[in-house]
Amino acid sequence: MPIAKRRGAPALGRPPDLLESRAFQEAARPAPDHQPLNQILQPAGGNASSAESDNVADLHGVDYSIGGKAVFRGLDIGIRRGDVTAIMGPSGTGKTTLLRLITGQLRADRGRVVVDGLDVAGLDRRELFALRRRMGMLFQNGALLTDLDVFENVAFPMREHARLPERLVRSLVLSKLHAVGLRGAARLMPQELSGGMGRRVALARAIVMDPQILLYDEPFAGLDPISMGVVMRLIRSLNDALGISSVVVTHDVREISQIADASYILSDGQVVASGTPAELREHPSPVVHQFMEGLADGPVNFHYPAPDYRTQLLDRSEAA
Amino acid sequence: MTGVPGELAASLARFLERLGGMTRFAGRVLWLSPAALLRPRLVVEQVYNTGALSLVIIMTCGLFVGMVLGLQGHDLLQRFGSEESLGTGAALSLLKELGPVVTALLFAGRAGTALASELGLMRATDQLSAMEVMAVDPMRRVVVPRFLGGLISMPLLTAVFIAVALFGVQLIGVQFLGVDQGQFWSQMRGAVELDDVREGLVKGLVFGVACSLIAVFEGYNAQPTAEGVGRATTRTVVISAVVTLVLDYILTALML
Numbered sequence: 001m002p003i004a005k006r007r008g009a010p011a012l013g014r015p016p017d018l019l020e021s022r023a024f025q026e027a028a029r030p031a032p033d034h035q036p037l038n039q040i041l042q043p044a045g046g047n048a049s050s051a052e053s054d055n056v057a058d059l060h061g062v063d064y065s066i067g068g069k070a071v072f073r074g075l076d077i078g079i080r081r082g083d084v085t086a087i088m089g090p091s092g093t094g095k096t097t098l099l100r101l102i103t104g105q106l107r108a109d110r111g112r113v114v115v116d117g118l119d120v121a122g123l124d125r126r127e128l129f130a131l132r133r134r135m136g137m138l139f140q141n142g143a144l145l146t147d148l149d150v151f152e153n154v155a156f157p158m159r160e161h162a163r164l165p166e167r168l169v170r171s172l173v174l175s176k177l178h179a180v181g182l183r184g185a186a187r188l189m190p191q192e193l194s195g196g197m198g199r200r201v202a203l204a205r206a207i208v209m210d211p212q213i214l215l216y217d218e219p220f221a222g223l224d225p226i227s228m229g230v231v232m233r234l235i236r237s238l239n240d241a242l243g244i245s246s247v248v249v250t251h252d253v254r255e256i257s258q259i260a261d262a263s264y265i266l267s268d269g270q271v272v273a274s275g276t277p278a279e280l281r282e283h284p285s286p287v288v289h290q291f292m293e294g295l296a297d298g299p300v301n302f303h304y305p306a307p308d309y310r311t312q313l314l315d316r317s318e319a320a
Numbered sequence: 321m322t323g324v325p326g327e328l329a330a331s332l333a334r335f336l337e338r339l340g341g342m343t344r345f346a347g348r349v350l351w352l353s354p355a356a357l358l359r360p361r362l363v364v365e366q367v368y369n370t371g372a373l374s375l376v377i378i379m380t381c382g383l384f385v386g387m388v389l390g391l392q393g394h395d396l397l398q399r400f401g402s403e404e405s406l407g408t409g410a411a412l413s414l415l416k417e418l419g420p421v422v423t424a425l426l427f428a429g430r431a432g433t434a435l436a437s438e439l440g441l442m443r444a445t446d447q448l449s450a451m452e453v454m455a456v457d458p459m460r461r462v463v464v465p466r467f468l469g470g471l472i473s474m475p476l477l478t479a480v481f482i483a484v485a486l487f488g489v490q491l492i493g494v495q496f497l498g499v500d501q502g503q504f505w506s507q508m509r510g511a512v513e514l515d516d517v518r519e520g521l522v523k524g525l526v527f528g529v530a531c532s533l534i535a536v537f538e539g540y541n542a543q544p545t546a547e548g549v550g551r552a553t554t555r556t557v558v559i560s561a562v563v564t565l566v567l568d569y570i571l572t573a574l575m576l
Contacts, residue, residue: 103452103453105449105452105453129455129457130455132452132453132454132455133454133455135453136453137450137453139446139449139450140446141445141446143445143446143447143449143450144447145442145447145450145451146441146442146445146447156454156456157454157455157456160454160455160456160461161455161456202450205454209454
């Protein structure tokens with residue numbers, strides 16, 4: 001079974017394919033003197049202090065609740081620079097909420113969320129937007145803008161943030177589309193794409209500003225095995241070719257175990273286990289075991305809390 | 321508090337909360353509006369979406385409202401033997417009341433619902449969220465151009481409505497019922513003041529602001545579900561209609 005791949009090693013021990021081809025590498029890898037687009041546009045980046053830090057994002061003792069229901073209680077997570085980090089856990093454990101805390105769309109009730117050396121809670125709107133230009137996020141459903149075609153969707157962040165010559169926009173967009181294998185689909189509308197294609201376009205859009213952090217929200221949900229394999233290998237190869245850090249929120253244990261450097265398993269508002277996929281498989285905790293093996297019942301109950309079945313069936317007052 | 325008073329208090333609190341939210345939203349939209357004019361392309365697109373695409377329904381309805389006005393007006397005036405005043409009566413009622421009000425109601429039904437459901441669906445499919453993550457403010461990029469598009473379209477649609485309706489009045493009154501054409505137009509020209517035109521224009525503008533704001537507010541704040549988008553669309557029509565009629569009374573009282 002292929003284990004997490006370090007940067008520079010051959011991808012996943014699979015036969016060379018599109019993603020390892022020279023065309024892909026040329027399209028995806030920055031030139032030697034390459035300066036990320038977001039830095040050209042934003043020369044005064046506030047990330048000087050973070051240069052020495054090993055982690056690109058840190059959550060310290062984060063509490064967060066929605067409508068009085070606690071989602072996180074004292075959550076501690078560190079995302080290492082250059083790694084593909086998987087955030088796993090049963091549905092409803094707040095994995096998407098975690099991403100929204102990192103992007104600053106939500107604010108923690110307590111604790112600190114530090115991204116690229118900056119405390120997200122302390123940023124005003126302008127600083128937050130400057131930070132977000134160094135992030136890319138892939139939404140579960142792609143979240144492509146339905147009134148723009150594929151090309152314009154990928155060009156969207158550039159058009160919003162910079163006045164670049166049309167020729168440059170064109171070549172950048174085409175190179176990103178080529179990297180996800182959809183250069184030929186440039187003039188299709190989002191409604192004409194399959195789920196997997198839509199997600200690859202969204203990925204091209206997420207990387208067009210050369211982010212330092214890429215966040216993936218359930219990138220494998222609802223994809224057929226082929227698309228899933230493509231997206232999976234894209235996550236790994238983009239991470240390595242672009243030299244960025246990736247956070248992948250998912251519950252597809254088997255897929256993510258092949259590409260993740262580090263994993264966190266969340267349950268009940270806290271981290272219940274962390275480590276490499278191999279370490280997690282050997283983890284003694286029953287919750288981790290249940291999750292990694294996909295067992296229906298265990299510490300995470302199959303049944304939603306309910307009164308005793310027999311009592312409820314015999315209870316006449318409820319039936320009336 | 322429980323029972324009826326408690327529920328009344330709760331629903332009043334909800335209403336006030338919503339009103340407060342809407343006021344803040346309106347303030348932010350108006351505050352961002354001047355800057356949005358620096359990107360005229362986005363606004364022009366929305367003028368097309370809300371204005372040009374509403375033209376057919378506005379013109380059709382205008383024609384029939386005018387024709388009914390021709391029939392009813394002629395019937396009424398005939399009783400006083402002053403059929404030739406038909407032009408004046410029709411022009412004044414269209415300019416001051418019917419034009420702006422009916423246009424606003426049609427606008428809410430055609431353009432308002434389109435805006436609300438579009439924004440609601442963008443919310444439901446994470447498009448607005450995606451923009452925020454891309455450091456693009458959806459208020460500036462999506463909401464304000466749509467608001468301005470509606471605001472610009474409404475007075476223009478009102479003018480088109482009135483012009484077509486007058487043609488309808490003339491068609492019935494002059495061509496079919498035999499009112500004297502010269503009398504029809506000259507009496508109209510003599511009686512209609514610039515102030516009357518201004519009244520219609522002001523109303524069109526105010527209704528345009530109100531209906532566009534309601535549509536973008538409801539859509540932007542829709543619950544991100546199919547049901548939520550549906551509810552936002554319904555609320556847009558209902559609230560726009562009520563607000564239009566209330567504002568119409570207030571404006572009429574102020575300008576008479």
